[in-house]
Amino acid sequence: MESHIVKITAIHQVTHDVKCFRIEKPSGYQFVPGQATEVAINKSGWENERRPFTFTSLNHEPTLEFTIKRYVDHKGVTDQLHQLNAGDELILHDVWGAIEYKGPGYFIAGGAGITPFIAILRQLHRDNQLTGNTLFFSNKTAADIIYVEELTAMLGNNVRYILSREQKQGYENGIINTNFLRSHITDFSKHFYVCGPDKMITDINAALEKLGANANLVVFEK
Structure with missing residues (x-):
């Protein structure tokens, strides 16, 4: 060891x-x-x-x-x-760890679940390969968002911040669920990267399956 x-x-x-x-x-x-x-x-x-x-x-x-x-x-x-x-x-x-970049797609993170994606997004940014990737990042309040300035600088309009316990201009209010995914995702044939609390991962994976995502293209820590 x-x-x-x-x-x-x-x-x-x-x-x-x-x-x-x-x-x-x-x-x-x-x-x-x-x-x-x-x-x-x-x-x-x-x-x-x-x-x-x-x-x-x-x-x-x-x-x-x-x-x-x-x-x-x-x-x-x-x-x-x-x-x-x-x-x-x-x-x-x-x-x-099982989380690694497989190709362009959607990153879905809850709270400290962003951490595996930070290195991935930083590497893609360094390699000029961020095109085609979108981040949905859920937190309780705006004050909880980790590296908000850096993520916004890297991803621009391809990052969406969702707040579950606060309403604030420039942020979406609610949770990432089936309805959210249906209204925000245009291509369910792409890769999905999911990390957050265990229940969030289970719920989002179930929602993605329901919406037609390929289970083989959903990357998460098993």
Whole structure:
């Protein structure tokens, strides 16, 4: 089992409850945009508390990046991570994950479920291959949207923000369901990339099947 002790090199606030962590990159450590690893904190009592996090950096970069939402109520790993500082250590494990780019289509994300898509969209942007891709990004409020400025700059009119608990000019209000997908998607033969809470993934996959999407072209973490 692969294991690496690495230092945090920088931390910055992304939203009110999301931080970006820059981490040392072990020699030879490789991943595909969309993949993840299990992370633990290298301090007493937390070394075996491993949680999955997706890389939001790109493979060519000299450091790794994770973009992590804090769940204070859980009093668990994310809460501890948000209390760390540059210089503190993490333990990284094997790279894994089923989410990777297969071709142009629709990205459907809920909250922190955007993280696998961040690296994919950044890589496509770097390679000038974003054409033909659309992002639907659902959050409770506008303040919850991760990397809103960057996503808007990359995708322009091909990103739609949906707010479930707030009405605000420039944003759609509601949830991503069968009716939403029917009214916003013109080609159900394209690829679909889905990530978010488990129930959201189940519901959206069922809705896509109902609307005629090819199950073999729906990419999600199984």
